Amino acid sequence: MTYEREQKEYMLPDMDSTFKVFAAHWRTVEHNWTFPCHTHPMFEVNLVLSGTQEMIVNRKTYVQKTGDLLLLNPGDIHESRVIGGEEMTYYCLHFDVDERAFRELLCRNTICFHTSNSDLAHAIRPALDKLIALTLEEASVRVEARMRALSTLFELFAAVSGHLSQQGSDSTSGSRMSQTASNIAARLERTVNETADGIKERSDTESVASIAKEMGYSMSSVNRMFNHVFGMSPRQYLSTLMLKKAKLLLMEPELTIESISTKLGYKDIAHFSRQFKRWTGESPGKFRDRFYK
CATH class of the missing domain: 2.60.120.280 (Regulatory protein AraC)
Incomplete structure (x- = not known):
């Protein structure tokens, strides 16, 4: 046996x-x-x-x-x-x-x-x-x-x-607010990942607005709850996610900058380059050159 x-x-x-x-x-x-x-x-x-x-x-x-x-x-x-x-x-x-x-x-x-x-x-x-x-x-x-x-x-x-x-949790209402904000954050993360994977197209405004609508909240309520829990607006959080994903993709040498801009949902490479420079102070190409020369 x-x-x-x-x-x-x-x-x-x-x-x-x-x-x-x-x-x-x-x-x-x-x-x-x-x-x-x-x-x-x-x-x-x-x-x-x-x-x-x-x-x-x-x-x-x-x-x-x-x-x-x-x-x-x-x-x-x-x-x-x-x-x-x-x-x-x-x-x-x-x-x-x-x-x-x-x-x-x-x-x-x-x-x-x-x-x-x-x-x-x-x-x-x-x-x-x-x-x-x-x-x-x-x-x-x-x-x-x-x-x-x-x-x-x-x-x-x-x-x-x-x-x-160790300080413990907030009140029940605070916990509900925390859970709602966490759900919004998770959905924003999923939106960015699915966009990069080619599963769906992205629009900054529609992403946050559609999530608020589906969850039955106004944009002002979503912004208030998210700011209270995470110290930033949903749009700001979405920008941090997009920047992080852009940096990770730029560190993959086989991907062109144009293909990365497409993956991230930008209509053209110029729009992506302008946005990346606003975020970091340097162009996508300059950022990549620091790792691959």
């Missing part, structure tokens, strides 16, 4: 996410330093290393002492100044991610100020200290230093998401 051996298999989930880090910097400023009121479309971590900073976020004032940090969401209106009559040193990191679950955790968070002895500060400070050390290295532009920075950024993201996941 023969017996079939049981086999086990464990797999990581497929991952297709991108992120951007912008203007990460360590800085010492004088006792009378101020930064004017502004907003931006990225998340921000702001950590005071010495001295005292007053930060006004959405009209609420916070006083950051050594080790205190702020975690800001896209669109938060904020301004800052040094108080206490002494110079201040701080570290600031702006980032953006298209990972839906992580964005939702970040945007759901309503607590932006975290003292030095808070759970979040304890969770993310080790990764922040590594990033600060890498920022201060003169060799930070070298490939191995950049790879260490990427590794540390993922440590930071994991620590932030782990902490925010």
